Amino acid sequence: MTIIFEIIIQTLLAFFAILFYTRILGKQQIGELSFHDYVNGITFGSIAATMTTDFNQRTWQYLLGLTLFAALTFLMQMIVVRSRRARKVIQGEPxxxxxxxxxxxxxxxxxxxxxxxxxxxxxxxxxxxxxxxxxxxxxxxxxxxxxxxxxxKSVTVQDMGLRVSPESIPTEIITDGKLLLPNLKQHGLSKTWIKKQLKAYEIANIEDVFMAAYDPVKEELYIDLYEDNLGKNKVDVSEEYNTKDQK
Structure with a gap:
């Protein structure tokens, strides 16, 4: 039981340490990686994996290694931002x-x-x-x-000299069958309003809705149910589906 307890503790420490350091280093760690970010990510994973199962070394030694690599990555980011010459060497050029x-x-x-x-x-x-x-x-x-x-090149609206309406990002007001009241109130809408809208689509319960989003510019409501009822219109591009279709 002692070993299992130590594994649980070290795994939790490794997980939250990586989560913390990655959050500090920014979204570059999960976006398009540079060379030093790539090397750092691999090393993070290797140290964390060893930390969860190796009892020959003390936990604080692995945490120190993670901290040093996070510090080196942060230092590289600062150097790349401030020095064009270093940026060419470390990240390369187009x-x-x-x-x-x-x-x-x-x-x-x-x-x-x-x-x-x-x-x-x-x-x-x-x-x-x-x-x-x-x-x-x-x-x-x-x-x-x-x-x-x-x-x-594709013809744009500007090329054609057309006027277009402004775009907006629809706000989710129902997710997984649950009403998001803060998002609803953000646009001056009420629970009564959403129930009336759902009734117009012959939807009796909010719990039947997988996702609903409101577009404040177009004043339109997008609704997706758990049961889509596609029937014969269902499309599947998988190999298994196509093979069955040919029989």
Whole structure:
């Protein structure tokens, strides 16, 4: 029982220590990682995993290691922010891989980026023809930024000279069958109002609603029920579904 108790305590310490340090270091830890953030994340996980099961070392020694790595990561972030030269060395620089529809092979070799990776990332941006690309730039975080040629750019509302209504972020007012009164009152709505709206959709109980969101600009209510009742209109793109369909 003593060993089990120690495992529980050390696991809790490791979990909350990583959670605390990651929160301090910012959202970069869970977004597009730089090289030093990537190394730090792996090390955090390794130290924490060892900390939960290794009883040969004292817990405070592992916590000290986690603290030092968090401090080093924070120091790197400060250096990168303040020094352009250090930023170039630590994070690298963007590299142009395509210019005017032509692949720059030397830059591809420098960045160790192969043709398959390039075409795959272009397809993810809805570009299937290299001739449509004006610039493709490999960012320091590994993402590919693409500028299509003018004749292949999507037409925007501004290009067409149209006026559009302002957009807003819908507010959730029902989640998991529970009414969120603070969000409801935020827009001057009441419980009576939402019940009336649900009645118009022939919904008797709030508990039947998985999610409902209110758009204050359009004054529209989006409702999704637990039971969607799609019937024959259900679409499934999984391999198992397609295989059954062919039999």
């Amino acid at each position: 590299i142009v891989l395509i210019h005017n529809g032509k692949i720059l092979e030397n830059n591809m070799k420098k960045s160790r980026f192969n043709l398959q990776d390039l075409t795959a990332q272009l397809r993810q941006k809805d570009i299937f023809n290299l001739k449509e690309v004006e610039y493709a730039i490999l960012e320091s975080n590994g993402d590919l930024s693409v500028m299509p040629k003018p004749e292949h």
